[in-house]
Amino acid sequence: MSGSDSFRISTILEYLAERYGSLPWWRGTADEIMIGAILTQQTRWENVGRAISELKSRGFGHMEALYRADQGVIEDLIRCTGFYRVKAKRLKALAECVQRLGGIGAMDSMSTSRLREELLHVKGIGEETADSILCYAFSRPVFVIDDYTRKICTCAGVMTKNSELRRLFGEVLPEEPGVCQQAHAHMVEYAKERCVKGLCEGCRIRSLNG
DNA sequence: GACCAGGTCCTTG
DNA sequence: CAAGGACATGGT
Numbered sequence: 184m185s186g187s188d189s190f191r192i193s194t195i196l197e198y199l200a201e202r203y204g205s206l207p208w209w210r211g212t213a214d215e216i217m218i219g220a221i222l223t224q225q226t227r228w229e230n231v232g233r234a235i236s237e238l239k240s241r242g243f244g245h246m247e248a249l250y251r252a253d254q255g256v257i258e259d260l261i262r263c264t265g266f267y268r269v270k271a272k273r274l275k276a277l278a279e280c281v282q283r284l285g286g287i288g289a290m291d292s293m294s295t296s297r298l299r300e301e302l303l304h305v306k307g308i309g310e311e312t313a314d315s316i317l318c319y320a321f322s323r324p325v326f327v328i329d330d331y332t333r334k335i336c337t338c339a340g341v342m343t344k345n346s347e348l349r350r351l352f353g354e355v356l357p358e359e360p361g362v363c364q365q366a367h368a369h370m371v372e373y374a375k376e377r378c379v380k381g382l383c384e385g386c387r388i389r390s391l392n393g
Numbered sequence: 394g395a396c397c398a399g400g401t402c403c404t405t406g
Numbered sequence: 407c408a409a410g411g412a413c414a415t416g417g418t
Binding site: 224306 | 402
């Protein structure tokens with residue numbers, strides 16, 4: 184089954200790449216992308232954009248400032264993203280991690296697996312957020328597994344755990360950051376468009392393999 | 394008013 | 407390990 188699973192996955196990836204081409208996804212500095220990765224947890228992206236603007240306009244748009252910032256101040260600026268107390272705490276924890284590791288530059292020269300471990304040790308950063316940061320802030324060839332991806336894979340008949348999905352996508356995708364970034368963007372875009380409310384309106388995923 | 398959003402943590406069984 | 411609750415605002 185594993186062989187046909189990777190075939191199914193590459194079919195999905197091809198179909199979506201053809202459908203969407205190049206999608207604008209995460210822009211900004213590495214710091215801003217990391218902030219966004221925390222703030223977007225269980226939250227619409229539009230609200231996250233506003234909060235990041237708020238932070239930037241007050242000079243809190245980077246880790247150094249967040250490290251020194253008062254927690255209450257951060258809470259006020261990110262309120263519109265919901266879960267603002269835990270998220271402020273998570274931003275502080277991430278900023279402390281960055282500080283401890285010697286800054287973005289130092290992190291940039293670490294291996295992907297080491298960097299992943301460090302990120303996963305931060306309270307409030309799970310696998311999805313860690314991989315988002317690796318993929319979009321540090322341009323590592325990592326594919327982000329999220330709920331949308333899981334849904335789409337299920338539609339295609341690929342029913343496995345996250346760890347296995349991660350392995351499969353890693354096997355199918357090339358080691359190119361840009362390709363991994365776009366692949367995840369495509370998944371999210373397609374799922375938001377077609378997998379509304381548990382239905383699959385006009386979804387072609389199931390029929391891709393005949 | 395109900396339901397969901399580009400998750401994670403903690404507690405229970 | 408799986409399941410359920412907590413965290414919270416804003417849009418449809």
